Amino acid sequence: MRHKRNIKKLGRNKSQRKSLIRNLAISFFQNKKVVTTQARAKQLCRVIENLITIAKAQNLTSIRRINTILNHYQTTKIVKDLGLQYKERNGGYTQIIKKGNRKGDAGETVIIKLIG
Numbered sequence: 001m002r003h004k005r006n007i008k009k010l011g012r013n014k015s016q017r018k019s020l021i022r023n024l025a026i027s028f029f030q031n032k033k034v035v036t037t038q039a040r041a042k043q044l045c046r047v048i049e050n051l052i053t054i055a056k057a058q059n060l061t062s063i064r065r066i067n068t069i070l071n072h073y074q075t076t077k078i079v080k081d082l083g084l085q086y087k088e089r090n091g092g093y094t095q096i097i098k099k100g101n102r103k104g105d106a107g108e109t110v111i112i113k114l115i116g
Contacts, residue, residue: 006046008039021047026070029078033113035099041112045094048112052093055083082114089116 010017024044028034036044051069054062058080067076086093092115099109 008043010039010043022070025051026072026075028112029070029075029082033111035109035111038096038098038108038110041096041110044112045096049091049093051079052082052086053091055079056087058083085116 010020012020020040021044024034024036024040025047028044028048034041034044047069051066054065056062062083063076063080066079067073070076070079082093095113095115097111097113099111101107102109
C-alpha cells in the first residue's frame with residue numbers, strides 16, 4: 001500500500017531527483033515561469049510553495065532554510081522578495097497551465113507560473 005507516499009520518483013534515484021527539482025526551482029524563480037512535463041510540474045509546485053511559505057517569515061532562519069534547499073544565493077534573494085509580495089496570501093502561489101503534447105514522445109507539457 002502507498003498510504004501517505006506523495007513523492008513521485010520521476011524515473012530517477014534520490015540524488016538525481018533532488019538535483020532536478022533544485023535546478024527547476026532555480027530556473028523558475030529566475031524566469032518566473034518554466035515549461036516542463038506535468039509530473040515534474042506537480043512536484044515542483046510543492047517545493048516552490050513551501051519555499052515561499054518559509055520566506056514569508058522574513059528572518060535569518062528562514063533565509064538559511066531556503067539557501068540549504070536551493071544552494072543558490074541570488075535565487076534565495078528572489079525568494080525572499082516573493083515572501084514579502086505574498087505576505088497576505090495563504091498558499092496557492094503557482095498556477096499550472098496545460099500546453100499540449102511534445103512532438104517527439106507526446107509527453108504532456110505544462111507551463112508553471114506565479115499567480116499575481
